[in-house]
Amino acid sequence: MKLSELKKGDRAIIIKIDTDASLKARLVSFGVARGSEFSVEAYSVGNQTVEILVDGTLIGLRRSEAVDIEVEKI
Amino acid sequence: MDAIKIVLAGQPNVGKSMLINAMSGSNSLKVGNFSGVTVEKTELCFEHHCHMFEMVDLPGTYSIRGYSQDEKVAYDYLLNEEYDVIINVLDSTHLQRNLLLTLELLKLNKKMVLALNMADEAKKEGLEIDVKQLEAIIGVPVILVSANTKEGVEELLEKIHDIADSPHRDNSNIIYSNPVEEEILALSTFFDERAFKLRDLSSREMAIRILFEDKDLYQELHSKPIMIELQPRIVASLEHIYTHHDSKNITDIKASEYIAIARGIRMETVTCHRKKGQKTLTKKIDDILLNKVVGIPIFLFFMWALFQLTFELGAVPMDLIDAGFGAFGEIVGAIIPHEGTKSLIVDGIIPGVGAVVMFLPNIIILYIGLALLETTGYMSRVAFMLDGFFHKFGLHGKSFIPLVTGFGCTVPAYMSTRTLKSEKDRLITLFILGFMSCGAKLPVYVLFAGAFFGAEQAGDILFIIYIAGALLGLVMAKILRIFVFKGEDEPFVMEMPKYRMPSLALIWHTVYSKAMGYLKKAGTFILAASMLIWFATAYPKQPILGAEYEVKIDQASGDEVKIASLKNELQLAELEGSYLGQIGKASEPFFAPLGFDWKMAVALETGLAAKEVVVSTLGVLYAVGDDVDEGNASLISALQANVSFASAMAFIVFVMIYLPCLAASMVFAKEAGGYRYLFYLFLFTTFVAWVLSFITYRILV
Numbered sequence A: 001m002k003l004s005e006l007k008k009g010d011r012a013i014i015i016k017i018d019t020d021a022s023l024k025a026r027l028v029s030f031g032v033a034r035g036s037e038f039s040v041e042a043y044s045v046g047n048q049t050v051e052i053l054v055d056g057t058l059i060g061l062r063r064s065e066a067v068d069i070e071v072e073k074i
Numbered sequence B: 001m002d003a004i005k006i007v008l009a010g011q012p013n014v015g016k017s018m019l020i021n022a023m024s025g026s027n028s029l030k031v032g033n034f035s036g037v038t039v040e041k042t043e044l045c046f047e048h049h050c051h052m053f054e055m056v057d058l059p060g061t062y063s064i065r066g067y068s069q070d071e072k073v074a075y076d077y078l079l080n081e082e083y084d085v086i087i088n089v090l091d092s093t094h095l096q097r098n099l100l101l102t103l104e105l106l107k108l109n110k111k112m113v114l115a116l117n118m119a120d121e122a123k124k125e126g127l128e129i130d131v132k133q134l135e136a137i138i139g140v141p142v143i144l145v146s147a148n149t150k151e152g153v154e155e156l157l158e159k160i161h162d163i164a165d166s167p168h169r170d171n172s173n174i175i176y177s178n179p180v181e182e183e184i185l186a187l188s189t190f191f192d193e194r195a196f197k198l199r200d201l202s203s204r205e206m207a208i209r210i211l212f213e214d215k216d217l218y219q220e221l222h223s224k225p226i227m228i229e230l231q232p233r234i235v236a237s238l239e240h241i242y243t244h245h246d247s248k249n250i251t252d253i254k255a256s257e258y259i260a261i262a263r264g265i266r267m268e269t270v271t272c273h274r275k276k277g278q279k280t281l282t283k284k285i286d287d288i289l290l291n292k293v294v295g296i297p298i299f300l301f302f303m304w305a306l307f308q309l310t311f312e313l314g315a316v317p318m319d320l321i322d323a324g325f326g327a328f329g330e331i332v333g334a335i336i337p338h339e340g341t342k343s344l345i346v347d348g349i350i351p352g353v354g355a356v357v358m359f360l361p362n363i364i365i366l367y368i369g370l371a372l373l374e375t376t377g378y379m380s381r382v383a384f385m386l387d388g389f390f391h392k393f394g395l396h397g398k399s400f401i402p403l404v405t406g407f408g409c410t411v412p413a414y415m416s417t418r419t420l421k422s423e424k425d426r427l428i429t430l431f432i433l434g435f436m437s438c439g440a441k442l443p444v445y446v447l448f449a450g451a452f453f454g455a456e457q458a459g460d461i462l463f464i465i466y467i468a469g470a471l472l473g474l475v476m477a478k479i480l481r482i483f484v485f486k487g488e489d490e491p492f493v494m495e496m497p498k499y500r501m502p503s504l505a506l507i508w509h510t511v512y513s514k515a516m517g518y519l520k521k522a523g524t525f526i527l528a529a530s531m532l533i534w535f536a537t538a539y540p541k542q543p544i545l546g547a548e549y550e551v552k553i554d555q556a557s558g559d560e561v562k563i564a565s566l567k568n569e570l571q572l573a574e575l576e577g578s579y580l581g582q583i584g585k586a587s588e589p590f591f592a593p594l595g596f597d598w599k600m601a602v603a604l605e606t607g608l609a610a611k612e613v614v615v616s617t618l619g620v621l622y623a624v625g626d627d628v629d630e631g632n633a634s635l636i637s638a639l640q641a642n643v644s645f646a647s648a649m650a651f652i653v654f655v656m657i658y659l660p661c662l663a664a665s666m667v668f669a670k671e672a673g674g675y676r677y678l679f680y681l682f683l684f685t686t687f688v689a690w691v692l693s694f695i696t697y698r699i700l701v
C-alpha cells in the first residue's frame, strides 16, 4: 500500500521509493530508505502533509510525495 | 605561528553555530531551533592557548551533495577550500542519521574530529554512548560535548591542537555487508598483486570507490593500461552485488549499505536506558499544536496575542519616552540662543530621532515573540501545517520561514530564501516578502492605529494589518505563479526538530542585539536623515515671502487673532516653498487620488531609505508646523488634526505594500540575481500599493 493510505498511529516498513533521484537522495540522508521502519505521527488539515517518525527523527512530507512511497503495514 | 583553520560541518540544527559560540565565548552567531538558520559561511577568529583559531561556520547539510543553495555553499567549501581540520558536529540523540554524513565526510581524507553535541540531552534521554568504541570504528577522535552546558568544550579545543599537529589520520574500520566486502577484497588484492597505486589512495579505498562508481576515479583509470584487466573484474563484482541487493541501481545500493553501516555503528555504540513506548514531551506537545482541528487556530491565537501585547505593553513606556523627548526638546530649546541651531535640534533631530526611539518597546516585544517562534521549534510545525494552504497559492511550505523572518527584518528574510531549492519558489518568495511588514514599519502602524482607533482596538488593528499583508502576499504569489514563474513544484520534505526550551540567555542575546541595532540606527542613520530633512524644510530661505507677511502683520495693527493666523499662514507658506515642500508638491498629483497631502507624500518618499524615516519625517514636518501656537502637541494629535480617517487607512495600506528600504532592496537585487529584478519589484509594489490604497481611500471617504 501507499504511505498516504496509512492512518495516524500506524507503523509500517518502506518497500520502495518511487521518486526522482534528488528527492530519493534527500530522503536517504534523513534515514528514509527501503527497509526503514516508521510510524505516522500526524496529518495536517485535509491530509495535505503527513508527519512520520523514522528512528527518532520527525519528518514532514507532502501528500504528493507520500503517494510515491510503497509501504507495508506492520 | 599560523592560525589553525577549522571548519564545522554537520547536518542542520545539530548546534554548529551554538558550539562555535561556546568555544569562542561569544554570542555572535545566530542560533535557532530549525533547519537552515545559517545560510552562508561565517568566519570567526579567537585565541586559545596562544594559538589563533579561525572557525568557519557552514550552513548545515543533510548530505554532502547539497540539495538547496545554502547546502551547496557547504559542499563547495568542503571540497574546494583550504583548511586544516573539520569538526564534524553530530546530534548525539540522532546519531544514526548524522553518521550518514560522517561517512561521506570521511571520504574527503581530511583531518577530522567528531563532536557529539547535545550530550546534555542525550543524558536526559537515557542514552549512553561508547566514545572509545566509536573512535575505533571511525578512526578519528570523538568527543562528547554540549554547547548548552559547555561540558567537553575545553577538551574539544585541546583535541584540535593535537589533531592539527598530528601528521596524518588513522584509517577507519568501516565494514560493508558481506557480499560487498568480498568484492572489495577481490579488487584490492588485484591492485596489491600488481602493485598499482593512484594518488594516496589505499587499495581498499580504490576498490570501494570503483564499486560505488566514483566518476573522478573512473576518469583517471580510463587511460591506464590496467583498465583492460580491471574491467571484467568490475563487471563480475557488480553482478554479484546486484544479485545480493536485488537491485541494479548502484545509488540505491550505496544508500542502503550506508544506512546499514550507520545503524550498525549506532547499535554497537549506543545503549538506551529508557523504557520503550514512553511518550516523549515532543510527542505530547505535537498532539496539541499539530492537532488537525485546533492546530491552526492556536497558531493564529499566538499571533494575535503577540500583536495585542506589542501594542498594550509597548504603549506604557512609549508615552514616557515621548514625554521625555518633548521635555528634553524644551530644555534644549531654552538653552540654545542661536535661532538656526535651536531649530535644527528642536524641530529636526529631537522629533525625528524621538519618533523612532519611542517605538523601541513595541519593537522589543515583537522581537521577543519572533525569537520564541524561532528557538522553540514551533516554526517548522507551522510550516508543516501551512504547506497545504501555501501550496494552493503556489508557495512552498518552507517559505513560511523567510516570511516570518520578514516580520522582524526583510534583509535576513531575503537571505533565508536560500533554503528553498527551486529557483521559481525562491523568486516568488523574494517578490512577496516585502508584503510581510518588517519591524521598522511597526512604528507607522502603531502611530496610526493609536491615532485613529481606541486603545482597545489598536492591538486588533495591528494583527489585522499583519495578517492582511500576509494574505495579500499569498494572493500575489498565486498571480506570479500563474503568469510569471510557471513551473513544477519542489517537494516538501522537512525535518521537525524536537521542542526545546530556549534558555533565557539565548533569547536575551537575540533580542538585545536587535534592539541595540535599532537604537544604533536611530542614533546614526535616522539622526542624519532627520538633519537632512530639517535642512530640506528650512531652506531655501524666503526673504520676499517673509517681508510680505511682515507688512501684513504690521497692517493688522495689534489684532491678536489675525496676527496669529497670519504667522501660521507664513509658516505653512515657508514650508511649502522649502526644498522638501517643492518635492512634496511635485509628487502631490501622484498621491492626491489616494487622499495624501504633500507631507504624507514626502514621508513615503523618504521612507524609501528606511521605513523608520517615515515616522521621523512626519515628526519633523509636524513639529515645524506647530511650534507657534500650541507648543508641543504630540505627533499623534497632530495627525488626528491634519489627516482624515480615509487618508490614514490608505496610507497604512501604501506603507504595507510599497518597496522595502534601501538596504533590503540591495539585498533583494543580489538574491534575485540582478538589478533588473529590483526594477520589476519597484514597478510591481508601487502599482499594487497605489491601486489598493486608491480603493481603500475611495471606499472610506
Ligand SMILES: Nc1nc2c(ncn2[C@@H]2O[C@H](COP(=O)(O)OP(=O)(O)OP(=O)(O)O)[C@@H](O)[C@H]2O)c(=O)[nH]1
Pocket: B010, B011, B012, B013, B014, B015, B016, B017, B018, B019, B030, B031, B032, B033, B034, B035, B036, B037, B038, B039, B058, B059, B060, B061, B117, B118, B119, B120, B121, B145, B146, B147, B148, B149, B375, B500, B506
Ligand atoms: N540541549 C542542547 N541544545 C543545543 C545544544 N547545542 C545546540 N542546541 C540547540 O539546538 C538548536 C540548533 O542550534 P544551532 O546552533 O542553530 O544549529 P546549527 O547546526 O547551526 O543549525 P543550522 O545553521 O540550521 O545548520 C538550537 O535551538 C540550540 O539551542 C546542546 O548542546 N544542548
Ligand SMILES: [Mg+2]
Pocket: B016, B017, B018, B030, B031, B037, B038, B057, B058, B059, B060
Ligand atoms: Mg547554524
